[in-house]
Amino acid sequence: MVEISQNEARVLKTLIDSGGKAPIEDLAKKAGLADSAVARAVLNLSQSQLVKEKVEKKTELSLTDEGRTFALVGLPERIILLEVKNRGGRLSLREALQHSKLAEKYGSIATGWISRKKWGTIEKSGSDLVIVARSEAPIDDEEEILARLKNDILILEELPQVLKEAALRLTKRNLVESQARNDREVEITDAGRSIGTSEAARPEVSSLTGDMIVSGEWEKVKLRNYNVSSAVPRTFPGKYHPYLRFLRMVKRKLVALGFREAVGPLVETAFINCDCLYMPQDHPAREIHDLYYLKDPSRASLEEYGSLVDRVAQTHENGWKTGSTGWRYKFSRNEASKLILRSHGTALSVRTMLSKDLQIPGKYFAIARCFRPDMLDKTHLTEFNQAEGIVLDPGLNLPNLLGILEMFAKEVAGADKVRFKPDYFPFTEPSVELQAYREGFGWMEFGGSGIFRPEVTEPLGVKVPVLAWGLGIDRLYMMSRRIQDIRQLFTSDLEWIRDQTVG
Amino acid sequence: MPRDKEGLNEIFAFVKGDVESLEGDIVSIEVKDSNRPDIWAVEGIARALRGYLGGGRTKEVRVLGRSNLKVVIDKRVKPIRPFISTAIVKGLRPTDEALKSWINLQEKLDQTYGRKRKRASIGFYQADLIQSPLSYTVANPDIITFTPLGSEKKQSLREIVESHPKGAEYGEIISQFESWPILVDGADNVLSLPPVINSNDLGRITTETKNTLVEVTGTNSETVHNTLKIVVSTLAERGGKIYTCLETYPYGSPRILVSPNLSPTRASIRLSYINSLLGTSLTFKEASRFAERAGYGVRRATGDTIQLEIPGYRTDIMHSVDIIEDIAIAMDINELKPEWPRIWTGGNFAKETDETESVAEIMVGLGFQEVLTYALTSPAVVSNKVQQSDGKLVELLNPRMITHTVLRRWLLPSLLEVLSHNTHVDYPQRIFEIGPCISRGENQIHPIQESRKLAAVTVHANAGFTEIRSSFDALAESKGRSFQIKETEHPSFLSGRCGVILSDGEEVGIIGELNPRAIKSWGLNLPAAAFEVEMSNLSLT
Incomplete structure (x- = not known):
């Protein structure tokens, strides 16, 4: 039988309660232990093959400054499209830019994406371009990514394939940036599961007795942990009278x-x-x-x-x-x-x-x-x-x-x-x-x-x-x-x- | 003279004075020497300081001549107030300040040196209004009348004693007698009713009074004469000229007295004695110079002896050591070099202290807090509240507070009183005291029995016999003593949970759970257990 400490037993129990695996930082919170205590326990448990530690590479996505602006006001292609629609479905780019107060440089980006997303057609009219909107232009994947990133970060690997691609497109457009990180996750092994289950079944006692020390019983029971930093009742020692x-x-x-x-x-x-x-x-x-x-x-x-x-x-x-x-x-x-x-x-x-x-x-x-x-x-x-x-x-x-x-x-x-x-x-x-x-x-x-x-x-x-x-x-x-x-x-x-x- | 408190303190040290306050030009000092009435007024202090600071002899206070005033003493005053001494001080028109100083001096002399006017009391009169001879006689208190000081109407002596404020204060000195002493002049004017009050007509001196009659009556001849000497010497410091009076007694010896007698007393003192007591090596010349600074006259020095003259106003000199101290003060004791005595002695604690320390160590180790309480207490504390009434307590004749009227014979009530003041304080409370207890002795030779006792109390929700017994047993074992506990009845303790502590069959203490009635009477609401034992039985002799 593998001997495990009180803290190790508690980590195993927490893992079982969390469905077999949990990120290491969640473990500390759920088990009510200090981060350092959990790290030590996990190290010992993984050496005894009772848990496995998995390190996963993750790509963390977040908005760039420009991306944050467009997440709030909409992508340039959406702004222009709305302007066109509001003015009869057909409008010159110059007029659309003028009314929407969008900067000149976004004109070509907007027309490029309107056409690629098939939200409308672009016609040439002399030196100007004329945009003809289609009636259907639903919220697309890129817009969804932006909306979600407004309040949160997203993990690229956890996204469905279509959103993954949308996110990559946004990265290319410099509206989203990505950062790599290593996630440590602890997973219980079968051996760990069986020991953890029996540990949980061990009786918890609050005071250590002389009998327990002599018989070795103290090793079988679980001694309740005390909060050593909390206040205890005051003791008044016998002392000489000061005078x-x-x-x-x-x-x-x-x-x-x-x-x-x-x-x-x-x-x-x-x-x-x-x-x-x-x-x-x-x-x-x-x-x-x-x-x-x-x-x-x-x-x-x-x-x-x-x-x-x-x-x-x-x-x-x-x-x-x-x-x-x-x-x-x-x-x-x-x-x-x-x-x-x-x-x-x-x-x-x-x-x-x-x-x-x-x-x-x-x-x-x-x-x-x-x-x-x-x-x-x-x-x-x-x-x-x-x-x-x-x-x-x-x-x-x-x-x-x-x-x-x-x-x-x-x-x-x-x-x-x-x-x-x-x-x-x-x-x-x-x-x-x-x-x-x-x-x-x-x-x-x-x-x-x-x-x-x-x-x-x-x-x-x-x-x-x-x-x-x-x-x-x-x-x-x-x-x-x-x-x-x-x-x-x-x-x-x-x-x-x-x-x-x-x- | 210095103007600051520190500097003045150094100066007044010569007359054993402590500066109490300094406000503008007014210095208040406390003169500690209660045996030197010659420096109880500013005039006397000035005279003494003149000697110490001036470096030379002080001016001799002396009699200038005889006055015409005669005093005839009636033998009937003998059992009441037998002595009188009088003098006339001429040529003074006192300032208000001087009058105030003399009244203060009169009051101080009357109170302390004159023992509240019993032994001696002083009167001042306008000498020019008084006709010789004075008669110091007795009178029927209901017949003779005069106007007392501060009043405007004539009253009988008895009325004065009954209604005048001074009568209330001093009347009892004479009121037990059938006839009372009075002082009457040649024209039958009453001067005073000694020692109660002077006449308003003759016995009031003012800034206009040029010639003052000073009179002292009393029960002790020496005190009476000394008091007069001190008063006239004080007046002489303001420029008054002292004239004597002639007193004729029908008893005692001598029968005819001229007072005051201010001639100095002669004393001889050995130089070797001065030097051995002061640790000095003064020469005759040096010792003489210091003695003169202190106000003594130096007649001559022969062999090892200096002949000195003690001024008439120095009524306090009883022994050479008094003069030697004055010489030390004149030298300034701070000029002497302190020297730890080079004798070897082994120090040690008293046996009682060793016992107390060992017992206190164990009690503290058992978790009891040491406390300290008064040995004086009240019957309510020591008996009533602990339900115990047998045996008479040792009682004070003159208690000052109703809470301190008897001596305690045991400690436990004092400990319960401590606990009663601490009901708001965290429990458990465990306290002990080792202290003196006093009870009545068995006979006249030993009317009082004193012993030191130890008492300990524990109070908390679970306090009980087992706890206190095990503490007591731990103490006894640590001291190497064995005691027997036998069940007993005691009103302060619970029946069936109280035992007497026996040492070889002798009762030496008590132990048990306190009676709830006693607990309640102290305002305590928790179980309490206690023991008390004689300290002498805790140590092997």
Whole structure:
């Protein structure tokens, strides 16, 4: 048995349906295949003697420019004859030419053909000729050819003998021209017919199964062809949330720079969040407009912090041993024990310094979810993330702080240049704001930083300078994704999330 | 001075100011230093900039002499508002602009440094209309009357507190007391009802006022005295001459006070400390020059120590680091060369991050989209809509939005809220989140219990238990953990299609097909199945 492909089977079936033979260009159309696919199939089939390809020479006929004119107005002999008939059946050639507005040069052609076609007789009258029309002058073969060529081309070989001769006469008269061409026709052989018939009887299946592959059944069945260029249903891959992906990138950069990640609770005591950071207890940033307090439970025991509470209290009241005057008010342990939602990542830096695992020298960071009692709008979130961290070593100084900020600006924000401005935080002195410049984005505030006050570090038992920094990563993310509304960070718009590109 | 925003920004950096707008001749700046009230008015900013830009010492602000005004304090003010400090500033006919600046300063000091007038509040009066001695005393709120600022008729103190706009704002500071503090002069004219309102007759200064009485009352002695120092120093910048008043107290110590005391405070600071903190190698001379630019007086330098004088209006200096920062600013911190600290440390991720990453990788591989939702939510979201009501939630004392009043104790409701916003989006929808959850702790020592959880939901026409269970099993197997699923009843899930997730017999999560009532309450119209599990149980410890 000859093995044939899907396309070959389809060509055979099309040939059978078309009565055994068809021009190759018709095959492509009828079989619904590309021209190239049909040409390949026909080549294979003819090598297997399932089809025969015949090339026939054909003569294609068409009108010349002159022929097109006469096809529209009639042949010169017909024009003159009609003129004669209209004027009594007998008329001089000069008069006939004059009335018909036919050019002089067609006079002899017209009289020649009138006489040859026996449409009338020509008599001599002095220097002029007189035409006498016969009553009968039917449409002749030449006129039929012209009429048919007006709308189509004709193949000489396909015409009946009389028309063939008429066409040749017209060719001689330069009214019709001919062009040779090769027509490829495909004809099915008997062998082809029998294979094509059995192929057509084979069942068509749409999906290929494992069983079919194992058993070889796939070769016997006919697999339905798919339209590979048409659309298919959309798939939505699982992906990271775009903002969380960005935070992961920031984490990787910081780890690469030698920072250890710290984590800590969202619910804090005012003690850790504020008091340990030397924020006086009546500081405006501790009011209910700036800090979320818990209703129930509202307080936590500070027992686990032991004597640290005393040291912090004394530092607030009179500076303790830090060399500071302190804030000079009566510290309230009750206020310190209030439960709040972490309002800044710096609370985590306090926890890091309190940790028994603290290493000096050390570099630490955290991406901390923080809370502030703001109404949600274009520029405010009530929950947001801060990237914060500390660097501890006996030899650290202000240029080191600037060095860290410069590194962050370049590594994390891709900044071209940086500059620094004095800043203020209750827990750092000196305090520095980082401004980063990026081509196409301009200057932006990218971070706040400083050296922790001795009033912060010494009660915690840390005796070395501690550089503290925070980065404006939310703004950086918004800038990089061209986001105008900060609420987009926590968006629940699944369509937008799905549409975000990865990378 | 430069005329462009960039140039002005560089100048105002010396006073931690950000230029917010520049329109014609008007520059608006935000001063970030919330601890330096001496630069909260244009006069103070000008004084500070003069030092930084002029390169020399700033002019000392000092007292010119004693006024004749005496203030006698009644012991009955002690439990209400025990402290008062007064001064007279002479020789000023303020311009409209100056008046505006002082009113602004008064407002800022009252609001922040004076803690909304509780700790300290300021009053300005026409000194020439006032007769010594002043009496700071108390009065029956229903008997004593005067005409409050901005009004034309006399009212009792109580009427003023009840009807005047300032009464509504600050009345509560004194309204709890039986008698209220008042300030009366030698001719029995009422100057004011501190801290609420001044008299319209005496307590209104205009461009015609040559001599101004400044008075501060409050509950904190230091704040009261500092506030007065800052106000009179500001007025002195316009050419005012400061004269002291004598205050006599029946309590505390000392009992007789001359205020304001603008004499500088002495401080000594080690040069080696300055240089080690700033990474510099300044000489005594250089350090002294920068300190003077920052407004400090330099007395002498001996050994490693510089003796400095802190101007009276600098109420913010608590530690040497405050002075060192001022020296750094005077040097211009952009002149310091940034230097990456040369210490070697190995970076690493927190254990929790490693756990999150491995679980997120598997969930993403299973075709779930990661989402991010708020930890703050509402009881409607976290309980009602999911048909669950047991257990008290951790609640905020001061919520700002009714949609953010409690902390979530589980994630699934947040995920359903996300899905409810996306009913027009192509299904299937499969989402997950790894996030913090908060519930009440078992005791006083640990009143709060925080944990990280993972929740995942699948919603589509054919979503069901088998799909979600096989996703969960794939996760558990990939993490090398084994769990048991035992049938359970849960109001958010369909009875008979819900199981509790057990790890060594301990309940660590829930899995099942969602109850159609819960689905409907979120406006969803398709079957949904979900699981939620404690993150700590997904990793081998």
